[in-house]
Amino acid sequence: MRKGLLRELAGGKPLWVRAVDGVDLDIRRGEVFCLVGESGCGKTSTGKAILKLVEATDGDILLEMPEGEARAYEDVRQRPDDPEARKTLDGLRRKYSVTWKESLPWTVEQALKSAGAFLAAVFLAIVAPSLLLAAVVEPFGDPWSTIGLCVSIGLILGLIGSLPPTRLSRRTRVILTLLALGSIIVAPISALSLHRALVGDVSRFDVGAALATPWTQELAAMLVGFAFGAIAAGGSSSLLLDWRSRSEGMAGIHMRSIRRRLQLIFQDPYESLNPKQSVYEIVSEPLAVNRISTNPGETSALVREALTDVGLRPPEEFLFRFPHELSGGQRQRVSIAAALVLQPDFIVADEPVSMLDVSIRTEILQVMMELRTRRGITYLFITHDLSLAWVLADRIAVMYLGKIVEMGTTEQVIGHPMHPYTKALISVVPSPDPRHKVERIILKGERPDPSDIPPGCRFHPRCPFAFERCGWTAEEVADQLRSLKAGGMLATASGVDLSDAGNVRLSMGGGGPDALVRELNALVSERRETLLPLKGIAAVHATNGFVELSLHASSEPPLLEIEPGNSVACHLVSPPATVSESLTA
């Protein structure tokens, strides 16, 4: 897992997920997005990284990022070396990322800056208004206490404003300012009226009369308090938030509210439930942990509602059962209920039905889909079962070795697959209708090693369509030649090895260089369609006593949008733009 990013655009707009090696998955609100691939391809880590159950080594999970800023984010991420872009990027991350921690060392400059900000805030909030007031307004009654009151209210509000789970946004500032203004207007009035009431005739005290008296001084005091109180509130809150996001990252500030909105359903209904807890305890636990409900009556109502939602009806019948008293399907429903009780709007479901029998499986899927219609829940559905993805997903991303190789709508990806890996995967999915027979493309090998990712296209060693620029390495070509030699071919060579420079080098047998070069060339043109590594050979040349091969240059195919909404990472599938470029070139 290299990079992970989840981005949710507010209010009915898309929810984007970027996960694994810098590729965007954009998930729209209320849709079912399926992540498919073989086990070990990184599906589960992606899901977990999104929920912050594992730390992504790099990258962002960004929440509620407006479209415009999302584009800016994309743009500046392309230019990591540009200091200006870096600054914008950090700014955006500070605002939306839940994974990002600002790693600013405490340099002298940094310390001075913070101290300066603090002094400025103190000056603005306390010293400046006092000086101003002393100069402009003739001291009366006790204006200091009035101003002091305003300022302290501002500071307190600022402090409250920076506490979790508030997120740093424009909204926060507006709310804070309004709150400050409100209290600042009310506070001096009541203070002054009280003063009047205490000093003057007690029987004449009423707010209307107090307001009706000419009060230039009070008005001036109020206006000053008004302005500086607000500044104090805004200043202290952003100072505090800034300090906190530096020390804990936005993650620390947000995670509680995010945990609640994003939920995970696990694969194994037998392992994910604690056998010693009753259904009630299991489902109510998240409520307690997230401090959503501590009132037993309310908790019980929420638990019942969640159980009813997942079809465990009547809930009373299940509340006090233990997992071993439930069927597999019922257990899985309990884990869904435990996720639902927090009313999330995004659920990561990691193989939620793969352990279940078919009839129960359908029931669980129906429950999940019904909840999507009723509550607008968005699903990231992780599965290795493509036929399930076919009927469930709105859009699909196919992963191979931690990278998205194809992504698009279900019709695009399964109906018309373009990446060779997708094609192969789909061809081997069995169908319950024996009339639907297709030619199966069975790939060789299993579960590739994620710690040893092949160069070029990471799928090339298993790809039945791999060609010149897919990333053949000298070892692969040498191995192929060795096995040919072991099979009795290449009689004119005495050995195949790698030169110091890492090139494939054949040592001469009896026939001399020309014979070997000729035999190699013939072999390559004859066998290249079946022995794909031979396609990597660009040229064969004789150099002092050896025959050396040079290989085709290769590159990793980027994930490119081939059709609107459909992206593929394969050299065979070039987007229209690249084709026309290469035609003109």
Added chain:
Amino acid sequence: MPTLLEVRDLTIEFRTKAGIVHAVEGASFNVERGEAMGLAGESGCGKTTTALALMRLLPYNGRIVRGSISFEGRDLVPVPEDSMRAIRWKEMSIVFQGAMNSLNPVQRVGRQIAEPIMLHEEAEPEASFKRAGDLLELVGISRNRLNDYPHEFSGGMRQRVMIAMALACNPKLVIADEPVTALDVMIQAQILDLLERLRRELHLAMILISHDLSVLADTCEQVTIMYAGKTMESGKTMDLFTDPKHPYTQGLVGAFPDIRGPRNMPEAIPGDVPSLISPPSGCVFHPRCKFAFDRCTKAEPALTELSVGRRAACFLYPQVTEVPPRPIAITEV
């Protein structure tokens, strides 16, 4: 030549503290030479129990109550244990459910394959190891890996090893119990491909057990559908899948999404699998059947031939007869 395997009215019980588990009742099917027969049904319907009974490997608390298992014309039910040794593994072998995860982790794979060969065929160690190497190559693994430990093998390769072990004594019939469950789809395809190749090359008969109908649809000629220990329907794969007769088969076929079909959400079969200790009266499926009528709750439908090679146990078909009431089994407690 007699049919390779002919199972008739096979009935198996388990004795437990909670009562008698009627795990399999009246199972009947045939397997021809070189043919693959699929056994399908939801979890707990008695697939594994049937397979173990065929091998005469039921656990201590299980017993065959009645019925016959005739293998090449000889009934295996009354065969004493020591004569069973001449048949088990040599004539008929099994790849146990989940066994790929129970290879001995501290013993080299080659040894684990060779040891049973020494035992069953009384072969010399050297010949046994050579045979183990041949077997590995037969299932698509290089013989260089004889000295590896199981953890050095991936899931798919361990399953290949299990298949190699089942083939060690050249059996005529191999039972594969959920051979591809929990494997990735590409590895599933590799294993199924291997089984099909072995079947062709060695002219093996096979009983393929799976809860996943799709797996059987692709690989078997015949399919038998079980539910709660009873056989609901059997027939040629093509007929059974394209025109299922029994309501349970219909439900089961409709419950699988089809990647090559329309994008319809599959249909659920409402309700739960019944208890096998006190199964429902009449047709075991009646509590979940949307066509159930009066007769279904009272009498039990017998597995009856509807057309050539096609049998079902459901009263919706007028020719289906009733199972005669059985004498109450007297089981000592």
